[in-house]
Amino acid sequence: MTEKKVFSVCGMCTARCPIMAEVENGEITFLQGNPHAAGIEGSICARGAAGTALINDRERPQYPMIRNGERGGGDWRKVSWDEALDYVADKLKEIFAEHGPRSLLLTDRGGPFRDFHRAFLRGVGTPNYCNHDGSCARNVQHAALSVFGFGRKGVVYDLKNAKHVVLQTRNLFEAINVREVNELTDAMEKGCKLTVIDIRSTVSAAKAHHFFQVRPGTDYAFNLAVINEIINSKLYDADYVRRHFKDFNELETFIKPYTPEWAEKETGIPADRLKSWVRELAKAKPAILWHPGWMNARYKDSFYMSRTIYIINALLGSVGAKGGLPLVNKPGDFDRKGLKKLMDLYEKPSEKRVDGAGWKYPHFESGPGMTHLAYKAIESEDPYPIKAYIAYRHDPLMGFPDPDHLKQIFDKLDLMVSITFSWSDTAWYSDVVLPMSPYLERQCVIATKNDLLPYHFIRRQVVEPRYDTKCDWEIFSALAKRMGLDKLVFETVEDLWNFQLEGTGVKIEDFDDTGLVLLGDEPKYRAVPELKFKTPSGKIEMINDTLESQGLSSLKPYESPVGPETGKFRLTFGRCGLHTQGHTVNNPMLFEQMPENVLWINDKEAKKLGVENNDLVDVSNNGYTEQIRAKVTDQIHPEAVFVVHGFGHQLPVESRAFGRGLADNKFMPGGCDIYDKAGGAVAFQEHFVSVKKAAGNV
Ligand SMILES: Nc1nc2c(c(=O)[nH]1)N[C@H]1C(S)=C(S)[C@@H](COP(=O)(O)OP(=O)(O)OC[C@H]3O[C@@H](n4cnc5c(=O)[nH]c(N)nc54)[C@H](O)[C@@H]3O)O[C@H]1N2
Ligand SMILES: Nc1nc2c(c(=O)[nH]1)N[C@H]1C(S)=C(S)[C@@H](COP(=O)(O)OP(=O)(O)OC[C@H]3O[C@@H](n4cnc5c(=O)[nH]c(N)nc54)[C@H](O)[C@@H]3O)O[C@H]1N2
Numbered sequence: 001m002t003e004k005k006v007f008s009v010c011g012m013c014t015a016r017c018p019i020m021a022e023v024e025n026g027e028i029t030f031l032q033g034n035p036h037a038a039g040i041e042g043s044i045c046a047r048g049a050a051g052t053a054l055i056n057d058r059e060r061p062q063y064p065m066i067r068n069g070e071r072g073g074g075d076w077r078k079v080s081w082d083e084a085l086d087y088v089a090d091k092l093k094e095i096f097a098e099h100g101p102r103s104l105l106l107t108d109r110g111g112p113f114r115d116f117h118r119a120f121l122r123g124v125g126t127p128n129y130c131n132h133d134g135s136c137a138r139n140v141q142h143a144a145l146s147v148f149g150f151g152r153k154g155v156v157y158d159l160k161n162a163k164h165v166v167l168q169t170r171n172l173f174e175a176i177n178v179r180e181v182n183e184l185t186d187a188m189e190k191g192c193k194l195t196v197i198d199i200r201s202t203v204s205a206a207k208a209h210h211f212f213q214v215r216p217g218t219d220y221a222f223n224l225a226v227i228n229e230i231i232n233s234k235l236y237d238a239d240y241v242r243r244h245f246k247d248f249n250e251l252e253t254f255i256k257p258y259t260p261e262w263a264e265k266e267t268g269i270p271a272d273r274l275k276s277w278v279r280e281l282a283k284a285k286p287a288i289l290w291h292p293g294w295m296n297a298r299y300k301d302s303f304y305m306s307r308t309i310y311i312i313n314a315l316l317g318s319v320g321a322k323g324g325l326p327l328v329n330k331p332g333d334f335d336r337k338g339l340k341k342l343m344d345l346y347e348k349p350s351e352k353r354v355d356g357a358g359w360k361y362p363h364f365e366s367g368p369g370m371t372h373l374a375y376k377a378i379e380s381e382d383p384y385p386i387k388a389y390i391a392y393r394h395d396p397l398m399g400f401p402d403p404d405h406l407k408q409i410f411d412k413l414d415l416m417v418s419i420t421f422s423w424s425d426t427a428w429y430s431d432v433v434l435p436m437s438p439y440l441e442r443q444c445v446i447a448t449k450n451d452l453l454p455y456h457f458i459r460r461q462v463v464e465p466r467y468d469t470k471c472d473w474e475i476f477s478a479l480a481k482r483m484g485l486d487k488l489v490f491e492t493v494e495d496l497w498n499f500q501l502e503g504t505g506v507k508i509e510d511f512d513d514t515g516l517v518l519l520g521d522e523p524k525y526r527a528v529p530e531l532k533f534k535t536p537s538g539k540i541e542m543i544n545d546t547l548e549s550q551g552l553s554s555l556k557p558y559e560s561p562v563g564p565e566t567g568k569f570r571l572t573f574g575r576c577g578l579h580t581q582g583h584t585v586n587n588p589m590l591f592e593q594m595p596e597n598v599l600w601i602n603d604k605e606a607k608k609l610g611v612e613n614n615d616l617v618d619v620s621n622n623g624y625t626e627q628i629r630a631k632v633t634d635q636i637h638p639e640a641v642f643v644v645h646g647f648g649h650q651l652p653v654e655s656r657a658f659g660r661g662l663a664d665n666k667f668m669p670g671g672c673d674i675y676d677k678a679g680g681a682v683a684f685q686e687h688f689v690s691v692k693k694a695a696g697n698v
């Protein structure tokens, strides 16, 4: 019997926790968090533990396929890797000959393992790389940039040392990142206070010392009132404000009308409660961590909500502080060299991005772009046509609104390729499916986690691929070869890793003992006087010149959200501990735990509709009516209904997930056009559905 321990990285969700697998005779016997990783210390979540079920699942793409017949028709031809890759490369060359390389768009899911395919895009000469973030955290990112000049990852969430944590639109105990869960739990055991602001009572709310159930869409009003109270009652850190704010006076003037009494009418939160809570919060300064939000692509003012969160943190001196939002450290902050980048092998294409990020919209960061704007450009061919599309680790037909409309847009493409380890609506609609090995069966490029103590980490292959699937670097290396990009052709993963490690002083063997290479001895907090903001003034700016130059306010007057008509509800959504987005519903282990989503509906509203708990209800909008079971509860705001996102699969290849639950994104007509104009992210929750008791309830 051969036994081994392999350090790797979980791939069941975007948190990418370091893990350790135990393997006997080529089979995984145990999966756990990497015991050496700070904050992880052996823990894993339910989805991470279901990684073995993913590799054992036959209901995933097992070999490369090229479509026969209509897009979405499901008539697949099994082909060899050579045939599939030749097909893609030949098509790309044909399309480039007519429309130029800029006519290729690739979208992905972001994250630390992007260097290879981004280098490929540069190599072929297209600027059109977008990640999914316009459907996730783009408003948060742009909010950070607009106030501090650096992005949301320019600071660390120092939950471990926090004295008061505020979660607003953030369900940390169910939308999981293992380290965050562990660190907040530890902090709370040491007396850290938790406040949750949500429209429904979640697991996080159940653990909180204070829970504010706000009217959906009024968080910006809540936050404006908090700023008003902080300033009026002089609860801010005056010294910090004097040293680090450029234009505090502008904020002071703007905030005057937004009193707690004013906000009460919007949010439903009594003014007195808000005021006494703000006092309690301020006592913990500067070890305050008001989480700026993660999935904050919800409303037309979500960008402004995130901005106010950053401003509140700054007023309370927590930006740069231990227990708040200290500055992140990169390898250079420990006098270490970062990984050598594959992207640097090629010049940045000089062509303008098709989505307009960085030029037509100078306030949108150009690196990761804006996927929904790129889709609009496919439709309009303005500023130029996109004819080839690679969806790499991305399922926009589940993750962006109005999939029928998106399919019409994709029909304008001459080539659509999916690179994925599971079936998805997008893969099903593609011309070619290039199946990736699930994370336990593959290696990736080495990546760096910037942190208080940054480290390099490595995803090693835990077991051999069981089907005819490949690693992502192998797929892009093979495509690069066919496209004449010799510098990206690597024979072995060791060659690739050695390339990345060149000049860093780190060797592949250095990962053997713990799976990680720490870049220093101890976490480093950079002292407050050292704080340098990357804004033009070097200070925290309330007025952002780029926004203003686009006719967008930096300090936007509040607009009250339109409420639902009678019999209608605002459609809201989020995560649960047992599933990741749309891609785990068919996982045998997780499906067994939670086979479908249910519709949370307020008990008083349900009563008006004659709906009882567990009744089937019809949910309608956008020409769709779908059935789902009702969860009747007093724990959700009456204006909203809520579902866990990711259900409602309709693919015949997914026998378990098929037809179970409801897909929220179908009920969002024209949703890619409804976005926060300043932050750029899709406003997913600006849609209403009608709900009625379904015929056929017994
Ligand atoms: N209506 C609505 N829309 C939403 C959301 C919502 O709650 N409601 N949530 C939003 C959020 S927060 C996000 S982040 C996006 C997520 O949207 P996506 O990024 O599209 O979601 P995922 O399901 O994580 O991954 C997409 C596909 O990539 C495949 N995949 C996953 N991991 C890997 C990998 O490591 N390699 C490869 N090659 N493939 C992989 C999966 O099998 C899946 O088919 O959706 C957003 N859209
Ligand atoms: N288990 C699990 N963990 C995950 C993921 C997963 O799919 N599954 N996905 C990962 C990803 S990609 C992301 S982006 C994060 C997302 O992490 P979060 O953003 O924390 O997750 P969500 O559940 O989308 O949203 C959080 C809360 O927002 C609330 N909410 C909805 N509307 C409003 C509103 O108007 N006001 C307020 N105050 N609250 C509102 C919802 O009720 C929900 O409880 O989770 C990550 N972790």
Ligand code: SF4
Pocket (backbone or CB within 6 Å): 010, 011, 012, 013, 014, 015, 016, 017, 044, 045, 046, 047, 048, 049, 176, 177, 178
């Ligand atoms: S939070 Fe869970 S699913 Fe996500 S990477 Fe960590 S262990 Fe895996």
Ligand SMILES: [Mo]
Pocket (backbone or CB within 6 Å): 135, 136, 137, 294, 295
């Ligand atoms: Mo996300």
